[in-house]
Amino acid sequence: MKAALARLLATAALCALAPLAVAHHSFSMFDQTRKVTHSGVVSEVQWTNPHVWIFVDVKRDDGAMEKWGMEFTSKVHLARRNFTQDMVKVGDNVEFTVSPYANGKPGGRFFTIRMANGRYYCDVGAAQKVCDENNH
Amino acid sequence: MLARRPLLAALAVALTADLSLLSSVEAQPAARSVFPANAEQVSYAELDRLPDWRGIWQPNIGRVSGDQPVLIGEYKARYEAEQAKLKANPNYEVPETLDNCEPDGMPSMMTMPYSLEFLFTPGKIVVNQEALMMVRRIFTDGRPLPSVDEVDPNYFGYSVGRWEGETLVVETVGTKAGQRLGTPGITNSDQLKISERIYLDAANKDLLHVDFTYEDPNVLAQPWHQNHTFRRDRTWEILEYVCAENNRHPLDAEGQTQADF
Numbered sequence: 001m002k003a004a005l006a007r008l009l010a011t012a013a014l015c016a017l018a019p020l021a022v023a024h025h026s027f028s029m030f031d032q033t034r035k036v037t038h039s040g041v042v043s044e045v046q047w048t049n050p051h052v053w054i055f056v057d058v059k060r061d062d063g064a065m066e067k068w069g070m071e072f073t074s075k076v077h078l079a080r081r082n083f084t085q086d087m088v089k090v091g092d093n094v095e096f097t098v099s100p101y102a103n104g105k106p107g108g109r110f111f112t113i114r115m116a117n118g119r120y121y122c123d124v125g126a127a128q129k130v131c132d133e134n135n136h
Numbered sequence: 137m138l139a140r141r142p143l144l145a146a147l148a149v150a151l152t153a154d155l156s157l158l159s160s161v162e163a164q165p166a167a168r169s170v171f172p173a174n175a176e177q178v179s180y181a182e183l184d185r186l187p188d189w190r191g192i193w194q195p196n197i198g199r200v201s202g203d204q205p206v207l208i209g210e211y212k213a214r215y216e217a218e219q220a221k222l223k224a225n226p227n228y229e230v231p232e233t234l235d236n237c238e239p240d241g242m243p244s245m246m247t248m249p250y251s252l253e254f255l256f257t258p259g260k261i262v263v264n265q266e267a268l269m270m271v272r273r274i275f276t277d278g279r280p281l282p283s284v285d286e287v288d289p290n291y292f293g294y295s296v297g298r299w300e301g302e303t304l305v306v307e308t309v310g311t312k313a314g315q316r317l318g319t320p321g322i323t324n325s326d327q328l329k330i331s332e333r334i335y336l337d338a339a340n341k342d343l344l345h346v347d348f349t350y351e352d353p354n355v356l357a358q359p360w361h362q363n364h365t366f367r368r369d370r371t372w373e374i375l376e377y378v379c380a381e382n383n384r385h386p387l388d389a390e391g392q393t394q395a396d397f
Contacts, residue, residue: 048382
């Protein structure tokens with residue numbers, strides 16, 4: 001009961017954070033009404049401010065390779081959520097879900113990512129449910 | 137030896153010329169006052185009497201109390217126009233300095249969704265904002281608050297504070313026009329005066345209150361109050377945040393962030 005309450009409060013706190021977890025720009029270039037999921041191989045990790053970026057080579061249905069960019073919040077926020085730079089490495093196989101760019105470019109705002117070891121990392125807010133359900 | 141004398145004499149002339157140049161440069165700072173915060177005589181004992189605000193302070197986002205702004209003139213018109221654009225297009229972005237990694241100055245720097253740190257020195261308090269590594273100085277050495285016209289408008293303005301018991305009372309003038317005032321879509325004029333009362337919660341010493349009053353004769357019909365709270369964390373230090381490190385989203389001419397990474 002107590003644990004459930006604590007979890008509820010933690011979720012509430014994270015939800016309260018979600019709309020304002022912006023760093024220096026709005027997220028208006030993303031279509032926040034949509035989510036897309038792809039799998040691929042990590043080609044580059046930019047552990048930086050104002051935003052962390054992970055790039056993944058994704059094989060399209062027509063066989064061509066496409067480089068997807070996943071934008072996270074800042075290095076500062078991720079550090080405080082216990083994300084670390086070594087959580088993902090070039091060459092890792094990952095599956096990721098993003099709110100895609102509204103203009104169709106191959107990239108989007110980070111929602112969740114499943115690492116090579118099967119562990120999920122999730123954004124604050126609604127994405128936390130995915131982590132709760134999959135990380136045991 | 138003798139042959140060297142003309143050289144020495146020339147050197148002496150050159151040195152004298154340099155010194156006279158230096159002294160003319162030095163003559164200007166002498167016109168400025170040495171306030172107690174930087175004076176040769178200093179006592180650190182006064183710091184022992186101040187409340188403990190160490191650690192870092194994280195904002196309670198979305199929990200802002202206070203009253204509603206009563207906007208006037210072009211500032212009212214602009215706010216309403218921005219709201220209309222947002223209503224027509226949920227993806228519209230209210231153009232702000234921060235969108236391009238430019239500090240958003242006072243008062244917004246105090247309420248960013250990052251952490252604050254207060255450093256007390258004799259006669260001066262330094263406030264570090266983690267986001268964009270913004271820095272603000274509050275002079276508590278008894279110097280007068282300059283008039284708005286005396287300050288070269290800048291991001292953080294000029295802040296003078298005093299302790300009323302364990303409450304820090306701060307007044308700020310001289311902020312640049314066009315910075316966010318309280319909420320996106322409202323900006324200040326160069327006549328803005330910000331008053332703050334900053335104090336620890338009476339029942340919870342790990343909760344900090346910052347009560348703002350904004351007064352701006354060009355923007356507001358009456359003073360506008362916003363009250364923010366912050367949670368203390370003693371386990372973290374402020375982290376580095378250089379916005380220019382990897383800003384991959386340029387703005388277009390209308391101030392809209394581009395999805396071109």
